[in-house]
Amino acid sequence: MMKKILSYISIFLLLTSININAKTNVIDDNFAQSCFSFYHGLFHEYYGGINLDNVADFNYLVAQCQAMFE
């Protein structure tokens, strides 16, 4: 069961291309990078960093922010 859950999570992370990864993927895009930096800083001040509880919110906010510049 644990393997199944971990597989699911792996697929989720890949499909949503977790935005921690976006740090390298969109390095040339200043706006997108500022989206990442902004929310990264915010989550650090709020919750002490990105963790399993808040990573989905972080991804969503960064994606929304980046979409505004596309």
Place this chain on the structure above:
Amino acid sequence: MTFSYMNYRAIKIVLSIFYLSIITNLYAQTTYKVTYYIAEIKLQGSIDNLDEKGKHFTEQVIDYSKDVNYILIANQDASYFESEDILRKENNSPLEDILLRMAKRFTSFNKNVYANHKEDSIVFVRNLVNQDFTVKRDYFNFNWILKEETKKILGFDAIKAEGNYFDLIINKKLKVEAWFIPSIPLQSGPDVFMGLPGLIAEVNLNGAVVKIKDIVSEQGLVIKLPNITKPLTQKEYESLIENLTKKIKDYADN
């Protein structure tokens, strides 16, 4: 024939006692609905480290935190705790939903918690990486220490208690301060915080202060039984968190 008649009488007496005990129990069992709210959110860093945009965003999150209520339905045998569904406007926009979610993150509460006080066990649902996980385990041990400090909460005398627990998500031992009301004989409280000789009316957590807003006893209150299909054990849950945390670190490093 005599034997059957005796049996019939015995069964009748047993059933009468059983029926009476159920009726008595129904009336003796008072079920309460307790509403909690977020009285204060506590940033792990400082708002001074944020730029104007960040400060404005934070003001919005704080504003939304004022709308967050949690409901506890509890009696002496069991309790059920969850966040109250709120609609700020007719239809929350996705951004409004996320502001609410971010406000709730400060409490770090589970999605819902069912406690069986007869078995000292709890079942909670935790949302991790956008996926709900159900876990069944024994009560948390907070090592509560009762203090001499008292104060009035909603007109009731409340006593201070201090405890600690290990937060698996942030991998840290955390302190918790609680205020409980001995005159309300419930060992429940918000989220997994319970086990004191009276209802917990206030908890001072790492990320927020949660206080009681209202308590009522109503007829017809039902304590929801969670839908438990193959819950994770505590050991499996710990292993899951360890593996997921490692995966996130690996993604960050690559």
